[in-house]
Amino acid sequence: MEREQLATSTKWQPSKISRIEQGQATLQRAELEQLVELFWPDEEQCERLRRLATEARKRGKFGKVPDWSRQYVGLEADASALTIWDGELVPGLAQTEEYARAIVSTSVVVPPAEVEQTVKARLARQRILSRETPPELGIVLGEAALCRTVGSPAVLRRQLQHLRQLATQPNITLQILPFSSGEHAAMGASFTVLRLDLEDLTFSYAYLESLTRADTLDGQQHIETYQLVIEQLRIAALGQRETLNLLDRVIAELAEARE
Missing domain, CATH: 3.30.870 (Endonuclease; Chain A)
Structure with a gap:
């Protein structure tokens, strides 16, 4: 899916999608569920994505860094x-x-x-x-x-x-x-x-x-x-x-x- 199409489907700004793709931003639970509904991965993939997203949110507080x-x-x-x-x-x-x-x-x-x-x-x-x-x-x-x-x-x-x-x-x-x-x-x-x-x-x-x-x-x-x-x-x-x-x-x- 092209970035523009994804932005239309999720109502996210293209800049936000770019930051997520480059690992510069983490996904909130509701945002991940949006992607799950959009792409329909199988249940095993869903659970793996949810585990990874949970870990990412735990480590998403970087303190004062550029x-x-x-x-x-x-x-x-x-x-x-x-x-x-x-x-x-x-x-x-x-x-x-x-x-x-x-x-x-x-x-x-x-x-x-x-x-x-x-x-x-x-x-x-x-x-x-x-x-x-x-x-x-x-x-x-x-x-x-x-x-x-x-x-x-x-x-x-x-x-x-x-x-x-x-x-x-x-x-x-x-x-x-x-x-x-x-x-x-x-x-x-x-x-x-x-x-x-x-x-x-x-x-x-x-x-x-x-x-x-x-x-x-x-x-x-x-x-x-x-x-x-x-x-x-x-x-x-x-x-x-x-x-x-x-x-x-x-x-x-x-x-x-x-x-």
Whole structure:
């Protein structure tokens, strides 16, 4: 059915249909029932749709996040596995409150009055790491993230201590890509690869974010490319023991500088 025909049948605006199709809006129960009456899926499909819609509504409250990142936040909440590459910044799922506040405070798209709400929303997303069945989280982090003074040397030191603690959890893998590894395929880019296991289906996405927009890619060619780059980064990065040793060394240096 064409979008215009669907808009006529449901009396919804085409823009609303577009947001639903792109995963940027959730369906209320009455709206789902409209679609059920229109398309007449069989009873098994109906029940599956209703279960998925119920779960989507539970996770549809994103807190203070930009409209263009809401699709990712929804995918993140449902992800079975996430692999993150960032060359110079600790990713949001691993940030401490004061580190996150320092980062958000530099934004030119977040008004000062909304900084605290945005930080609170970012920290709330971290709850997925402590739920009963947490996702697998792999982080490959550029050595620059250990050197850039975000907030203050003390803020950075506590952030690295938190990062080290996370790295000891069984569902989390952390690797540092040292400066000595030289050039690589992900220079100038940061991205996240997500895997979602929903009932008997598996979906994969690559997510890239800039200052004012985000792209969520799901084509096989995109996914294979980003997965290949991640594997190359993992091979070039330090192993777990070497990563922890490097973190310990930088944390000790930051403590001495404070003294």
